[in-house]
Every structure is written in C-alpha cells, then in structure tokens.
Amino acid sequence: MANFYRDNEDMKFHLEHPLMKKIVALKERNFEDKDKYDYAPLDFEDAMDSYDRTLEIVGEICGDIIGPNAEGVDQEGPTVVNDRVIYAKGTAENHEALTKAGLIGMSLPREYDGLNFPIVPYVMAAELVSRADGGFANIWGLQDCAETIHEFASKEQKAEYLPRFAKGATAAMDLTEPDAGSDLQAVQLKATYNKEEDQWYLNGVKRFITNGDGDVSLVLARSEEGTTDGRGLSMFIYDKKHMAVKVRRIEHKMGIIGSPTCELVFTNAPAELVGSRKMGLIKYVMSLMNGARLGVGAQSVGIAEAAYREGLAYAKERRQFGKAIIEFPAVYEMLTNMEAKLNASRSVLYETSRFVDVYKSYFHISHDRSLDKEERMDMKKYQKLADVFTPLLKLFASEFCNEIAYDSLQVHAGSGYMKDYPIERLVRDARITNIYEGTTQLQVVAAVRGVTTGAYLNQIKEYEASDLNPQYEYLRTTLKGMTAKYEEAVAKVNEINATADHNDFLDFHARRLVEMAGYIIMGYLLLTDTTRNDKYHSSCEVFIKMGKAKVASYLEYIMSSELKDLGIFKK
Ligand SMILES: Cc1cc2nc3c(=O)[nH]c(=O)nc-3n(C[C@H](O)[C@H](O)[C@H](O)COP(=O)(O)OP(=O)(O)OC[C@H]3O[C@@H](n4cnc5c(N)ncnc54)[C@H](O)[C@@H]3O)c2cc1C
Structure with missing residues (x-):
C-alpha cells in the first residue's frame, strides 16, 4: 500500500506555492465551468483539493502497480509482431490503470473530457510516474501531444482527436x-498534397520514435518541395487507423526498456495538416518540444528521487567496520549532496512549470477574448521566463539525475553493479534524460540567450530583492557575490567575442555561463523554499556552497581564457 504522493511531503509543498492562486484563477476563469460540470471546482480551495486528491490516486497507482511492475517490464520489454508494437505485460497493465482512473488528458479542458488541470499538478503526476518507472513515464507523458493539438489544431481536429x-x-x-537528429531543419520525410482528393500523404522514414505505434502521431514533414531548411516543414496528425505506417523494428536500448523506440516507414500515409504550412518546426514543434522538455525535467526528478531513496536506504542498512556506512563522512556527504541536487532540481522544475502555466493560460484566454494591456504584458513576461527557464531546467535536472543515480550506485558499490538492486536499472534509465528532447549541448544553445539578453540576470535581481528569511541574510550575501562573478564572466566573454567575426568564444564558454546562472537561480529558489519551510535549510546551505565553488572555478577558467586558446581544443 505504498503511495508515492503521500510519502513525499515535498510534492505538497510545491503544490501549495503562493503563485498557485493566480494560476488557478487564470486556468478556471472565475470558475465558470462549475455550472456545466458537476466535478468542476467551485473556488480556489476546491480546485486545490481536487489536485491533491487526484495526485493521491496517481501516487497510489504508482506505488501499488507501476513501481512493482518496473522490474518485470525492464526484463520483458516490448516486441514487434506483424509491424505492430506489443507492450510488455506490465506496461499494458500500467496504462489500463491510469486510463481507468481518468488520468490521461489531465491538462485538457473539460469539453474534451479532460480535467482542466494546470501544468503544475500535471507535471507532479509525471514526476510520480517517473519515480515508479522512468520508461513508462514516456508512454504516459506523450499525452503532451494532445496539448499541442489543443493549442494549434482546428476546431474540428480538436473535436475529433482530443476526447480520445x-x-x-x-x-x-x-x-x-x-x-x-539535433538538426531538425534537415527533416526529409515527404508530405505531398493531392488536390483532387484534398488530402495530404506522408512518405519516408523516421527513427528513434518513442511509442511510434501510438494511436495519434504528430509528424514533422517537408511539405514545400525544393526547400532545404526549417521553413519548408509543416506538422501533420497521423491516425493509426489508416495502418499506413509500419514499425520496421524497435531499438535494443541500454535503459527505459519498456518504452518502445521505433523505426517507422510511412507509405502513402494519409495525414492532416495542423495549423499553417511552413510553421511546423518554427512554431508548433518548438512548442511541443518545450512541453516535452518540461516532461523530461519531471522524468529526471522522478528517477533521481527513486535513486536517492535507494541510496539512502542501502546506506542505513549496510554495515562495514562495525557501523552503518551512512556514518562515514564520505558516504553521508554523497547522500547530502544528492539530496541538495534533488531539491534544487525539483524547485526549478516547479518554478518553470508555474511560468508555463501563467503564460499558457493567457494564451488560451486570448483565443476567446482579447487580453487587456496589463494581461498582454504579464503574458509576455511569463512567456519569456518560460522560454529561458525550460532549457535551464532540462539541462540541470537531467545532469543532476545522472549524477544522483551514479552516486547512489557508488553507495551500493559492488551490490549496485549487480542486477539484484533497482539502482542498476535506475542508472541505465537516467542516462537517456540528457540526450533526448535535445542533448545538454542543445539546451545550452537555447539557454545561452538567457545570458546574452540579460534575462537570467534580471530574474536573479528579482529573487535578490524578494522577501527572504532575515535569519539567512548571509546566504543572500553569498548569492550576491556569486552574481558579481557571473556578471564579470559575462562581460569578459562578450568583450572577447566582439573582437571576432564568429561566436566561437561565446559558444565555447556558453555552458559555463549558463551553469553559473543556474547555480545562482537554484540557490535563490532553495532560499525561497527555506523561507517557506525551514526543512530545506540544509539543502539550501549545501547547494549554495557547491554553487559558490563552481561559479568561482568557472570564472577563473573564463578569465584565463583567450580566443587563441580555442586552437588547443580543436581536433
Ligand atoms: C531512447 C530514445 C528515444 C527517443 N524518442 C524520440 C521521439 O519520441 N521522437 C523523436 O522525434 N526523437 C526521439 N529521439 C531522438 C532524440 O531526440 C535524438 O537522439 C537527439 O535529439 C539527438 O540527436 P542524435 O542522436 O541524432 O545526435 P546528434 O545530433 O548526432 O548529436 C551528436 C553529438 O553532437 C552534439 N551536437 C549536435 N549539434 C550540436 C550543436 N549545434 N551544438 C553543440 N553540440 C551539438 C550533440 O550534443 C551530441 O553530443 C529519441 C532518442 C532516443 C535515444
């Protein structure tokens, strides 16, 4: 009778963030659904109560069904029979349990049989599912595609696909x-329009497609003949009922075994255009990927939570030299650092989710009525924050997830290297998080805009000026010192970069600059958490110590670096 929501008070802490009041008000639009649907909330408290109760159900299914199935699914994996994917037995069971509980399409409006949940509780559910089974989280999390259909498809397409x-x-x-791969502008799968039939057809090959045999697929294809870049790409919906896409094979992977990664062959596959031609990559896929990056952020935090718990439990139980290994500084330091990284990842995950919630709610409202000036400015502010926080979150949460899983295996030592403990699977599952939905290097390419436009610095200054517990003023002072170093590093990189006719110097140091900003931002987030609940004090202190050392070392590296040094690294 495990409950992954109830046994983790950090979830409720983040659910009860003060900004939820604004998010719920925007999402529920004065609770206008209460007269149409008997399950729609009456007020803020009622909405929060429904998130809490739903997450409790998710937590129970995760603890009782998905978690216990994870080992079996990892051993069995999916198969391909007659060009179709057959899930492992446990995967099918997991999916059925979540569907029966009404937990697919959580963020969709009620008119499409969704729960109209904000992104925050939806992402929480994703974190819980990922803690139970990181591979299954992909199959469940691909409901993100419904959100993209809701955002950009026509009324008829929404009515056709969303209730499914x-x-x-x-x-x-x-x-x-x-x-x-990383360069999606190079997509070649061909979309051809047949005028007589008023029908699009898709032909070509896709690879590495998670759940490629799913019921509803969003496909990026080249609709404009003779083009070679992103402006010739459009997005299409393909419905499995046409049976015109074959699964040629599924990949033999290192981890997330239960998640089928497919190679697909499209042969005259009928498809429907979504939105406008040529906007496929530029607009729709960007939005889809941002949602999916939030999902991988949640997946990373969920896997990291599982890995941390395994490491902690083992360290308490295993004895060497006459005592539990958790009593050795080398071991407890590892565990404390893991916990600090986990709490920092979770804080930036839900901060980003809140930014996305506010701007997406305005976006949907703007389809029904025009926003006033203040609302438009608010939407813009949160959209910009969501844009720079999403790659930062994906980068840090996935890298920390890998570090936490790695260290947890180290705590297990020899036993962790065996298949006897879950940590071996968790390490393999963690490894994908910093690769798909854009590698860490590609997150840096997106995030560096937050450095060059000053968006991170502006947000850091906002955190710096916020009400924080006066007892921890010394931590704010440390973060201010780190910020001064960050500004010094940015100035030096900008100065040298301006002397060249290319951006190589900026690109070379981009990850260091983004990470410097990230350590400061997460330091402030943990300090804010500590102001709300002192339970986060140790993680906050440890994380800021860690961040201070990182920021200092990155600054030293950057200050001693010149344009000509890049030559040493070139192969
Ligand atoms: C298990 C799994 C599931 C997947 N699921 C899906 C899915 O559902 N749908 C889907 O469409 N795709 C999916 N993918 C594909 C995934 O998104 C790509 O693998 C990923 O984007 C990287 O592309 P690539 O593997 O071709 O690597 P490459 O693009 O070849 O990259 C190789 C290396 O070069 C670096 N690099 C490339 N370009 C740059 C640059 N501009 N700047 C700096 N460094 C760069 C990368 O960081 C990496 O280190 C999946 C992949 C896997 C492994």
Missing part, C-alpha cells in the same frame, strides 16, 4: 530521422 485521450489513446511525436 481520456479513453486511453496513446501518442507519438515523430520528428527524428537518420540524418536529422
């Missing part, structure tokens, strides 16, 4: 091809 999610439809996001 609540009935358990699964989805896929078909972007990658053999020659188009």
Whole structure:
C-alpha cells in the first residue's frame, strides 16, 4: 500500500506555492465551468483539493502497480509482431490503470473530457510516474501531444482527436530521422498534397520514435518541395487507423526498456495538416518540444528521487567496520549532496512549470477574448521566463539525475553493479534524460540567450530583492557575490567575442555561463523554499556552497581564457 504522493511531503509543498492562486484563477476563469460540470471546482480551495486528491490516486497507482511492475517490464520489454508494437505485460497493465482512473488528458479542458488541470499538478503526476518507472513515464507523458493539438489544431481536429485521450489513446511525436537528429531543419520525410482528393500523404522514414505505434502521431514533414531548411516543414496528425505506417523494428536500448523506440516507414500515409504550412518546426514543434522538455525535467526528478531513496536506504542498512556506512563522512556527504541536487532540481522544475502555466493560460484566454494591456504584458513576461527557464531546467535536472543515480550506485558499490538492486536499472534509465528532447549541448544553445539578453540576470535581481528569511541574510550575501562573478564572466566573454567575426568564444564558454546562472537561480529558489519551510535549510546551505565553488572555478577558467586558446581544443 505504498503511495508515492503521500510519502513525499515535498510534492505538497510545491503544490501549495503562493503563485498557485493566480494560476488557478487564470486556468478556471472565475470558475465558470462549475455550472456545466458537476466535478468542476467551485473556488480556489476546491480546485486545490481536487489536485491533491487526484495526485493521491496517481501516487497510489504508482506505488501499488507501476513501481512493482518496473522490474518485470525492464526484463520483458516490448516486441514487434506483424509491424505492430506489443507492450510488455506490465506496461499494458500500467496504462489500463491510469486510463481507468481518468488520468490521461489531465491538462485538457473539460469539453474534451479532460480535467482542466494546470501544468503544475500535471507535471507532479509525471514526476510520480517517473519515480515508479522512468520508461513508462514516456508512454504516459506523450499525452503532451494532445496539448499541442489543443493549442494549434482546428476546431474540428480538436473535436475529433482530443476526447480520445481520456479513453486511453496513446501518442507519438515523430520528428527524428537518420540524418536529422539535433538538426531538425534537415527533416526529409515527404508530405505531398493531392488536390483532387484534398488530402495530404506522408512518405519516408523516421527513427528513434518513442511509442511510434501510438494511436495519434504528430509528424514533422517537408511539405514545400525544393526547400532545404526549417521553413519548408509543416506538422501533420497521423491516425493509426489508416495502418499506413509500419514499425520496421524497435531499438535494443541500454535503459527505459519498456518504452518502445521505433523505426517507422510511412507509405502513402494519409495525414492532416495542423495549423499553417511552413510553421511546423518554427512554431508548433518548438512548442511541443518545450512541453516535452518540461516532461523530461519531471522524468529526471522522478528517477533521481527513486535513486536517492535507494541510496539512502542501502546506506542505513549496510554495515562495514562495525557501523552503518551512512556514518562515514564520505558516504553521508554523497547522500547530502544528492539530496541538495534533488531539491534544487525539483524547485526549478516547479518554478518553470508555474511560468508555463501563467503564460499558457493567457494564451488560451486570448483565443476567446482579447487580453487587456496589463494581461498582454504579464503574458509576455511569463512567456519569456518560460522560454529561458525550460532549457535551464532540462539541462540541470537531467545532469543532476545522472549524477544522483551514479552516486547512489557508488553507495551500493559492488551490490549496485549487480542486477539484484533497482539502482542498476535506475542508472541505465537516467542516462537517456540528457540526450533526448535535445542533448545538454542543445539546451545550452537555447539557454545561452538567457545570458546574452540579460534575462537570467534580471530574474536573479528579482529573487535578490524578494522577501527572504532575515535569519539567512548571509546566504543572500553569498548569492550576491556569486552574481558579481557571473556578471564579470559575462562581460569578459562578450568583450572577447566582439573582437571576432564568429561566436566561437561565446559558444565555447556558453555552458559555463549558463551553469553559473543556474547555480545562482537554484540557490535563490532553495532560499525561497527555506523561507517557506525551514526543512530545506540544509539543502539550501549545501547547494549554495557547491554553487559558490563552481561559479568561482568557472570564472577563473573564463578569465584565463583567450580566443587563441580555442586552437588547443580543436581536433
Ligand atoms: C531512447 C530514445 C528515444 C527517443 N524518442 C524520440 C521521439 O519520441 N521522437 C523523436 O522525434 N526523437 C526521439 N529521439 C531522438 C532524440 O531526440 C535524438 O537522439 C537527439 O535529439 C539527438 O540527436 P542524435 O542522436 O541524432 O545526435 P546528434 O545530433 O548526432 O548529436 C551528436 C553529438 O553532437 C552534439 N551536437 C549536435 N549539434 C550540436 C550543436 N549545434 N551544438 C553543440 N553540440 C551539438 C550533440 O550534443 C551530441 O553530443 C529519441 C532518442 C532516443 C535515444
């Protein structure tokens, strides 16, 4: 009778953040649904209560079904029979349990049989599912595709596809091809329009597609003949009922075994255009990927939570030299650092989710009525924050997830290297998080805009000026010192970069600059958490110590670096 929501008070702490009042008000629009649907909330407290109760159900399914199934799914994996994917037995059971409980399509409006949940509780559910089974989290999390259909598809398409999610439809996001990985502008899958039939057809190959045999797929394809870049790409919906896409094979992977990664062959597959032609990559896929990056952030935190718990439990139980190994400074330091990174990741995950919630709610409201000037400015502010926080979150949460899983295995030592403990699977599952939905290097490419436009610095200054517990003023002083170092590093990189006719110097130091900003931002987030609840004090102190040392070392590296030094690194 495990409950992954109830046994983790950090979830409720983040759910009860003060900004939720604004988010719920925007999402529920004066609670206008209460007269139409008997399950719609009456007021703020009622809405929060419904999130809490729903997450309790998610927590129970995770603890009782998905978690216990994880080992079996990892051993069995999915198979391909007659060009179709067959899930492992446990995967099918997990999916059925979540569908029966009405937990697919959570963020969709009630008119499409969704729960109209904000992103925050939806992401919390994703974190819980990921803690139970990181691989299964992909199959469940691809309901993100429904959110993209809701945002950009026509009224008729929404009416056709969205209600299917609540009935358990699964989805896929078909972007990658053999020659188009990080560089999606190179996508070649061909979309051809047949004028007489008023019908689009897709032909070509996609690879590495998670749940590629899903019921509803969003496909990025080249609709404009003779083009070679992103402006020739459009987005399409493909419905599995046409049976015109074959699963050629599924990959033999290192981790997330239960999640089928498919190679797909499209042969005259009928498809529907979403939104406008040529906007596929520039607008729709960008939005889809931002949602999916938030999902991988949640997946990373969920896997990290599981890994941390395994490490802690083992360290308490295992005895060497006459005492529990948790009593050795080398071991408790590892565990404390893991906990600090986990809490920092979770804080930036829910901060980003709140930013997305505010701007997306305005976005949907703007389809029904025009926003006033103040609302437009508010939407813009939160959209900009969401844009720079999403890659920062994905980068840190996935890298920390890997570090936490690695260190947890180290705490287990020899036993962790065996298949006898879950940590071996968790390390393998963690490894994908900093690769898909854009590698860490590609997150840096997106996040560095937050450095060059000053967006991170502006937000850091906002945190710096906020009400923080006066007892911990010394931590604010430390963070101010780190900020001064960050500004010094940015100035030096900008100065040298301006002397060249290329951006190599900026690109070379981009990860260091983004990480410096990230350590300061997460330091402030943990300090804010500590102001709300002193339980986070130790993580806050430890994380800021860690961040201070990182920021100092990065500054030293940057200050001693010149443009000509890049030559040493070139291969
Ligand atoms: C298990 C799994 C599931 C997946 N699921 C899906 C899915 O559902 N849908 C989908 O469409 N795709 C999916 N993918 C594809 C995934 O998104 C890509 O693998 C990923 O984006 C990286 O592309 P690539 O593997 O071709 O690497 P490459 O693009 O070849 O990158 C190789 C290396 O070069 C670096 N690099 C490349 N370009 C740059 C640059 N501009 N600046 C700095 N460094 C750079 C990368 O960081 C990396 O280190 C999945 C992949 C895996 C492994």
